[in-house]
Amino acid sequence: MKAMILAAGRGQRMRPLTDHTPKPLLPVGGQPLIAWHIQHLAAAGFRDIVINHAWLGDKIETTLGDGSRYGVRLAYSREKSALETAGGIATALPLLGDAPFVVVNGDVLTDVDFAALRPTLAALDGQSNLAHLLLVANPPHHPGGDFGLLADGKLAGNASDGIGLTFSGIGLYHPALFAAIPAHQPAKLAPLLRAAMAHGQVTGARHDGLWLDVGTPERLAEADAIAQGWLSA
Numbered sequence: 001m002k003a004m005i006l007a008a009g010r011g012q013r014m015r016p017l018t019d020h021t022p023k024p025l026l027p028v029g030g031q032p033l034i035a036w037h038i039q040h041l042a043a044a045g046f047r048d049i050v051i052n053h054a055w056l057g058d059k060i061e062t063t064l065g066d067g068s069r070y071g072v073r074l075a076y077s078r079e080k081s082a083l084e085t086a087g088g089i090a091t092a093l094p095l096l097g098d099a100p101f102v103v104v105n106g107d108v109l110t111d112v113d114f115a116a117l118r119p120t121l122a123a124l125d126g127q128s129n130l131a132h133l134l135l136v137a138n139p140p141h142h143p144g145g146d147f148g149l150l151a152d153g154k155l156a157g158n159a160s161d162g163i164g165l166t167f168s169g170i171g172l173y174h175p176a177l178f179a180a181i182p183a184h185q186p187a188k189l190a191p192l193l194r195a196a197m198a199h200g201q202v203t204g205a206r207h208d209g210l211w212l213d214v215g216t217p218e219r220l221a222e223a224d225a226i227a228q229g230w231l232s233a
Contacts, residue, residue, distance in 0.1 A: 029227020044114035090181035105169030135165035157194035
């Protein structure tokens with residue numbers, strides 16, 4: 001089983017911090033933010049990880065190398081300009097292979113147990129089950145939520161259906177979900193997911209543990225404090 005970390009964003013809300021440093025490399029707890037994902041995925045048994053990048057991508061490759069220091073194998077999907085989430089994943093499919101994979105936004109801090117997701121990941125069959133998303137309580141900066149969690153575990157494209165929650169940026173996907181998305185072209189993920197939800201092909205679960213969208217300097221400082229606590233625990 002492989003994993004992908006999305007790291008192609010420009011990080012406009014983080015400027016000027018991201019003018020010379022890609023957002024995934026901003027320091028959190030004494031190491032790059034993205035390193036926490038790599039370590040958590042490695043601990044869960046995901047040894048092959050794909051990272052896409054665009055803005056200052058060479059710095060990401062130089063800093064992380066081949067992944068051996070983390071006990072993983074890193075491969076890089078290079079984008080001339082950010083392709084949005086679905087476009088980035090579709091472009092990386094040759095590196096991800098034919099089996100289901102997990103995708104993590106590179107700009108969140110979380111304590112998600114990736115090992116616990118492996119059975120659900122293996123159950124994605126590419127037909128009736130195309131994706132499984134982790135959702136969180138709607139944060140103050142996104143009170144409307146993204147999708148609705150239904151009683152049967154399926155997801156609705158409208159947050160007003162079922163329990164309205166926010167997509168965490170952590171999803172399990174079968175490659176078939178992206179079969180119609182051309183590589184090297186921008187494509188958004190939400191419309192793709194909502195189309196699959198309309199056919200009952202997407203499930204979800206709520207994560208009530210730590211989840212922080214590290215999208216502003218203030219939340220970067222909060223993430224740093226949390227990670228410093230992990231180090232001292």
